Amino acid sequence: MKIIEDLHIHTKFSKDSKEDPEKYLVLSLERGIEYLGFSDHIDLDPVDKDYGYYKYDEAFSSYKELNDSFGDKLHFLFAAEVTYQPGLEESIGNAINGHPYDYVIGSVHRLQGFTISGLKGIGYFEGKDEFTAYNKYFEEVLKMAQTDFFQIVGHLDVIKRYGATFYGAFDASKYSRIIQKILLTTVEKNMVIEINSSGFRQGVGEQYPSKKILEMYRDIGGREIIIGSDAHTVNNFGAYLDEAVKNALSVYDFDVITFDKKKKINLCKLSDLFALSNT
Numbered sequence: 001m002k003i004i005e006d007l008h009i010h011t012k013f014s015k016d017s018k019e020d021p022e023k024y025l026v027l028s029l030e031r032g033i034e035y036l037g038f039s040d041h042i043d044l045d046p047v048d049k050d051y052g053y054y055k056y057d058e059a060f061s062s063y064k065e066l067n068d069s070f071g072d073k074l075h076f077l078f079a080a081e082v083t084y085q086p087g088l089e090e091s092i093g094n095a096i097n098g099h100p101y102d103y104v105i106g107s108v109h110r111l112q113g114f115t116i117s118g119l120k121g122i123g124y125f126e127g128k129d130e131f132t133a134y135n136k137y138f139e140e141v142l143k144m145a146q147t148d149f150f151q152i153v154g155h156l157d158v159i160k161r162y163g164a165t166f167y168g169a170f171d172a173s174k175y176s177r178i179i180q181k182i183l184l185t186t187v188e189k190n191m192v193i194e195i196n197s198s199g200f201r202q203g204v205g206e207q208y209p210s211k212k213i214l215e216m217y218r219d220i221g222g223r224e225i226i227i228g229s230d231a232h233t234v235n236n237f238g239a240y241l242d243e244a245v246k247n248a249l250s251v252y253d254f255d256v257i258t259f260d261k262k263k264k265i266n267l268c269k270l271s272d273l274f275a276l277s278n279t
Contacts, residue, residue, distance in 0.1 A: 002276040003241045004267055005035035005258055007077065008105065008154070008196060008228025013040040013059040015050040016118075017232040021062060025070045027237055035258045035267070037077035038063065039105050039228075044083065044091040048110060054080075056099060077102040077259065081154060083109045084144040092149055103259040105194065106150030107158070108140045117155075122162050130167040131174070134159055138178045145185040151262055152226055153186050155196040155208035164204065172212040183217050192257050192264070193217060195248050198230035200240035207244035214251040224264070225254045245270055 009024055010017040021038060028036045040059055043050040063078045070076055082092055084106050096104050109117045114124035116137065125133050137159040145153060156179075160170035172179060186193060196208040209217075225248060231237040248254060249270040256267045268276070 001242050001245060001273050003031070003033055003227065003238060003245070004256060004273060004276065005037070005227050006033055006229050006231070006238055006241065007035065007037035007039065007079065007103070007152070007226045007258065008081070008194060008230045009036065009038050009237065010040055010081075010230070010232045011038055013038075013054060013062070014232070015041060015043070015053040019233050021066060023234045024231075024237055025066060025074070025076065027234060028074055029070075031238065033074065033238070035075045035077065037079045037102065037228075037258075039079040039081040039103075042080050042082045042095050044088050044095060045085055045110060047113065048083070048115070056095075060099070075258070079103045079105065079259075081105040081107055082149065083107060084140070084147070084149075085110055086140065086143050089147065089149075092147075096149060100261065103151040103262055104149060105152040105154040106144045106147070107154035108137060108144060111136060111140065117158050117161060119162070122165070125163060125166045130163070133163060133166075134175055135178065138175055138182065142178060142182045142185065145182050145189060145191065148189070151191055151259060153182070153191055153193045155198070155230065156182070156193055157209045157213060160210075161199070161202055161204055170210065172210050172216070176216065179213060180216055180220060183213075183220050183222055187220065187222050190264075192224045192226050193222065195225050195227050195244050196230050197228070197240040197244035198236070200243055201236060207240075207247055211247055211251055214248055218252040223252075223255050224257045224266075225270075226257050245273060
């Protein structure tokens with residue numbers, strides 16, 4: 001299988017990564033990845049320990065310098081992953097509007113003061129029943145999807161990463177009503193969902209989102225996805241993308257999308273990745 005893109009990568013411009021951006025580009029050329037997107041974290045909650053770490057000028061300057069060196073060899077995209085929280089819409093707009101991002105990933109990482117996508121966020125689950133914990137998360141993902149800030153919905157069911165420790169295996173059918181609202185909004189807003197392979201290396205045993213959610217997406221008319229490993233080090237770059245793509249393809253032959261200045265570009269079908277590997 002040919003992995004044609006990886007649009008979810010973190011570098012030293014994210015608080016939780018120390019990786020040299022150039023290393024990803026070198027590996028992309030070695031592996032034949034044609035579309036690479038750096039999507040470093042932008043965290044805008046003043047009480048978040050990561051607040052203010054991302055520096056746009058430094059990130060963009062690095063991107064331009066690397067693009068001068070590598071831009072004629074592959075499609076190198078400048079992007080960001082924004083932590084969405086209700087009440088921060090003005091800050092989000094100020095952070096991304098007027099900047100030449102090729103795309104912006106919207107993700108819910110924080111709930112009630114806890115970073116639920118990280119180990120220290122397990123406190124969010126303590127004392128909560130499963131429905132309360134998960135439904136609150138999906139309510140915020142829905143609010144995120146209803147804004148006009150984002151092109152991609154990131155790791156849609158990442159809440160299961162640590163939630164499974166408290167409640168067992170995640171069953172998306174329990175939350176089908178609100179998940180369907182999220183997916184319908186995603187389609188209506190012309191956004192794309194991400195097939196994020198990091199769940200495999202994080203012990204979840206599957207990609208984000210689950211096959212059940214991908215089936216819901218298919219059934220409401222969703223046809224477009226992007227592929228990302230959510231790597232924070234080169235050791236995790238591209239990890240388990242084959243498995244994630246195969247799982248997604250077992251649900252539907254989705255269109256693989258990339259972006260240029262927030263405009264969609266349809267690259268191929270998931271099934272084409274197998275044929276491309278032989279060319």
